[in-house]
Amino acid sequence: MKKRTFLPECYILLVLLLLYLPIAVVVAYSFNDTKLFHWAGFTFDWYGKLMRNRSIIDAFFNSLKLAALSSLSAAVLGTVGAVGVSRRHFRGRASLENLSLIPIMVPEIILGMAYLAFFSFLRLPMGMLTLTLAHTTFCVPYIFVNVKARLTGLDPAITEAARDLGAGGIRVFFDITLPLILPSVMSGTLLAFAMSMDDVIISFFTTGVQTNTLPLQVYSMLKTGVTPEVNALCTVMLGAVFLLVAVGRLAASLRRGLGGSAPKPPQFFEKN
Amino acid sequence: MAETILSLQNIHKTFGTAEALSGVSLEVEQGEFLTLLGPSGCGKTTTLRIIAGLESPDSGRVLLQGQDVTDWEPNRRNVNTVFQSYALFPHMNVAKNIGYGLRLKKTPKPEISRRVEEMLELVQLPGYGGRMPNQLSGGQRQRVAIARAIVNDPAVLLLDEPLGALDLQLRRQMQTELKALQKDLGITFIYITHDQEEALNMSDRIGIMNAGKILQLGTPDDVYERPQTRFAAEFIGQSNILHASVEQVCADGTLLLSFAGGRVKAAGTGHPGEKLVLSVRTERVRFGAESQYGFALPGTVKAHSYTGGMLRTTLLLPDGQELTVNGMGGGHSRAGVGESVQVYWNPACAVIVEREGTP
Numbered sequence: 001m002k003k004r005t006f007l008p009e010c011y012i013l014l015v016l017l018l019l020y021l022p023i024a025v026v027v028a029y030s031f032n033d034t035k036l037f038h039w040a041g042f043t044f045d046w047y048g049k050l051m052r053n054r055s056i057i058d059a060f061f062n063s064l065k066l067a068a069l070s071s072l073s074a075a076v077l078g079t080v081g082a083v084g085v086s087r088r089h090f091r092g093r094a095s096l097e098n099l100s101l102i103p104i105m106v107p108e109i110i111l112g113m114a115y116l117a118f119f120s121f122l123r124l125p126m127g128m129l130t131l132t133l134a135h136t137t138f139c140v141p142y143i144f145v146n147v148k149a150r151l152t153g154l155d156p157a158i159t160e161a162a163r164d165l166g167a168g169g170i171r172v173f174f175d176i177t178l179p180l181i182l183p184s185v186m187s188g189t190l191l192a193f194a195m196s197m198d199d200v201i202i203s204f205f206t207t208g209v210q211t212n213t214l215p216l217q218v219y220s221m222l223k224t225g226v227t228p229e230v231n232a233l234c235t236v237m238l239g240a241v242f243l244l245v246a247v248g249r250l251a252a253s254l255r256r257g258l259g260g261s262a263p264k265p266p267q268f269f270e271k272n
Numbered sequence: 273m274a275e276t277i278l279s280l281q282n283i284h285k286t287f288g289t290a291e292a293l294s295g296v297s298l299e300v301e302q303g304e305f306l307t308l309l310g311p312s313g314c315g316k317t318t319t320l321r322i323i324a325g326l327e328s329p330d331s332g333r334v335l336l337q338g339q340d341v342t343d344w345e346p347n348r349r350n351v352n353t354v355f356q357s358y359a360l361f362p363h364m365n366v367a368k369n370i371g372y373g374l375r376l377k378k379t380p381k382p383e384i385s386r387r388v389e390e391m392l393e394l395v396q397l398p399g400y401g402g403r404m405p406n407q408l409s410g411g412q413r414q415r416v417a418i419a420r421a422i423v424n425d426p427a428v429l430l431l432d433e434p435l436g437a438l439d440l441q442l443r444r445q446m447q448t449e450l451k452a453l454q455k456d457l458g459i460t461f462i463y464i465t466h467d468q469e470e471a472l473n474m475s476d477r478i479g480i481m482n483a484g485k486i487l488q489l490g491t492p493d494d495v496y497e498r499p500q501t502r503f504a505a506e507f508i509g510q511s512n513i514l515h516a517s518v519e520q521v522c523a524d525g526t527l528l529l530s531f532a533g534g535r536v537k538a539a540g541t542g543h544p545g546e547k548l549v550l551s552v553r554t555e556r557v558r559f560g561a562e563s564q565y566g567f568a569l570p571g572t573v574k575a576h577s578y579t580g581g582m583l584r585t586t587l588l589l590p591d592g593q594e595l596t597v598n599g600m601g602g603g604h605s606r607a608g609v610g611e612s613v614q615v616y617w618n619p620a621c622a623v624i625v626e627r628e629g630t631p
Contacts, residue, residue, distance in 0.1 A: 155357050155359060157355040157356070157357050157359035158359045158360075158361060158362070160326050160346070160353075160355070160359065161353070161355055161359040161360075161361070161420075162361070162372070163325075163326070163345070163346040163347050164324055164325075164326070164346050164347075164351075164352055164353045164421075165347075165352065165372050165373035165376060165420070165421075165424065166347045166373055166376040166377060166424070167347055167372075167376055168345070168347055171376065175372075176361060179363045180362065180363060
C-alpha cells in the first residue's frame with residue numbers, strides 16, 4: 001500500500017500563509033491601539049478617524065462613481081461587441097478579437113501614458129471625464145471575453161429558433177440572447193468594477209488635480225508613512241472585495257443553473 | 273393533383289469554395305409528408321435552411337404559397353422548424369417556449385394559454401407547462417420542440433433530423449406519432465433524415481439527395497423498387513450491382529443480357545451491344561433447382577449467415593463474382609453450402625441504374 005504523506009497539505013498551507021499573512025497583519029494592525037509596531041490593545045479608533053477623514057471619503061465616492069460609470073458603460077460596449085462579433089463571420093474576425101484583448105495585455109504604464117498623450121492632444125480637461133473614458137476602455141475586454149465565452153457555448157440554433165418563430169433581430173437579442181448571457185455580463189462587469197476600483201497607474205496618468213480616487217489617496221498617504229488609518233481603510237476594502245467575490249460566485253452558479261453547456265472560464269492576464 | 277404549397281427553383285448555394293447545392297428544384301404539395309434522404313453533407317440541411325430563410329441561396333427562387341419569399345427574413349415566413357438539437361429556450365419554461373411564437377404575434381394572453389394547453393395535450397405532455405427544458409428527457413424535449421413549431425399553424429413544417437438523438441425504441445414510437453400528427457393536422461411536412469427506414473416508413477414522397485442534387489423523387493415504393501441511379505440503389509436497401517451488356521431486346525419489353533458468362537433478363541429498354549449497370553435487390557434474387565422466369569445462371573452456394581428473421585446467402589457465379597441473397601429464415605429453399613443451384617429473378621426486379629457513357 002502507498003504510504004500517505006502530508007506533503008500536499010503542508011504545501012497548500014504554506015501557499016495560503018504566504019498569501020494571507022501580510023493581509024492578516026494589516027487587518028490586525030488596524031485594530032491596534034498604537035501607531036507603533038507592538039500590540040497595545042484592541043481599538044476601533046482608526047475606523048472612527050477614517051470615517052471623519054473628508055479627503056478619504058471624497059476619494060472613496062469618486063472611486064465608486066468612477067467604477068460604476070466605467071464598468072456599466074463597458075458592459076454595454078463589451079456585450080454589444082461580443083454579440084455582434086459572434087453573429088457575423090467576416091475576414092479578420094480573429095484578429096479583431098485578439099486586438100480587443102490588448103488593453104489587458106499591454107503594461108498599464110504604457111496605457112496610462114497613451115491615454116495622457118491622447119487626452120492632452122484632444123485638450124480634454126483632466127478629471128472625472130478623462131478617468132471615466134480611460135477606465136471604460138480598459139474595462140471593455142473583461143466583459144467582452146466573458147460574454148464571448150458564453151456565446152461560444154450557446155447553441156446557435158436557439159437564436160435561429162427565435163427568428164424562425166417570428167422574432168426580429170432586436171427581439172431575439174432582448175428575449176433570448178441577453179437573458180442567456182446575462183450572468184456572464186454580470187460577472188464580467190463585477191470584475192471590471194473591481195479592476196477600476198483598485199487601479200492606480202492609469203488613474204495616476206488620467207486624473208486632474210481636483211479629482212482623487214481611493215487608491216491614489218492611499219498611495220499619497222503612504223508617502224508619509226504607514227498609518228493605522230490606512231490599515232483600517234485596507235481592511236474595509238478587503239471586506240468589500242470578499243463581498244464582491246461572493247456575489248460573483250453567486251452569478252456563476254446562477255449561470256450554471258440556466259442550462260446550455262457550461263462555458264470555459266475565460267483566460268485573464270494578470271494585471272500589474 | 274393537390275395544390276403546390278412550396279416550390280424551389282434551381283437553387284444554388286456555395287459555402288466558400290464548397291458547393292453545397294447545385295441546382296435543387298422541388299415542388300411540394302399541400303398536406304404531403306416529403307422526406308429528403310441522403311448521407312451527411314449531401315445538402316439536405318442546407319435546403320431546409322434555405323426554405324426557413326436561415327441561409328440565402330446564391331441563385332434560384334423559393335416560392336411559398338405562390339409568393340416569392342427568397343429575400344424574406346425567417347421571421348416573416350410562414351414556415352416553422354423543428355431543430356435537430358431541439359433548440360428550446362433554456363431560460364423559459366415549457367409553456368413560455370410553446371407560446372413564444374404566439375406572443376410575438378401579439379395573441380391575447382388567455383388565447384395563448386389555451387393554445388399552449390391544447391398543444392401539450394396534443395403532444396401528450398399535459399401538465400408539463402411549468403417545467404424547464406433541462407428537467408425534460410430527450411423525447412419530451414422533442415415533443416415540446418414540435419409543439420412550439422406547430423402551435424403557429426405554419427404552412428410548412430420543416431424537421432431537421434428530429435429523431436436523430438433518440439434511442440431506437442423511442443425513435444420508432446415517435447415516427448408513428450409524428451406521422452399520425454401530420455395526418456391529423458394536415459400540415460405539410462418536409463422531413464430530413466439519413467435513416468432510410470425512417471424515410472420509407474413515414475413519407476408520402478422521398479427525395480434522394482447526394483452531392484447537392486436531388487437524384488430521384490418519388491413514393492417510397494418507387495425509390496425502393498425502381499432506383500434510377502446507382503447511388504439510390506446502394507443507399508437505400510441492399511442491392512446487387514451487375515455490369516451486363518445487352519444481347520437482345522425481347523418482344524415482352526424485357527432485355528436479354530449477357531452477364532457472368534450466362535444470360536439474365538431485366539426490365540427496360542436498350543439496344544444490342546449496349547453496356548448497362550443493373551441493380552437487383554438482394555431479396556429479389558431467387559435460387560433453386562429450376563428457374564421460373566426463362567433464364568438462369570449456374571451458381572454455387574458459398575455461405576449462409578443467419579441474421580434473425582433473414583437468411584443471407586452468398587452465391588458464387590462461374591466467373592468468380594458473388595451475389596447476395598436475402599431470404600426469409602424459414603421457408604426459403606435451403607441449399608447446403610457447396611451445392612450447385614440455378615439463380616434467377618423476376619425480370620421486372622432488375623432495374624437499369626446506369627448506362628454506358630452516363631456516369
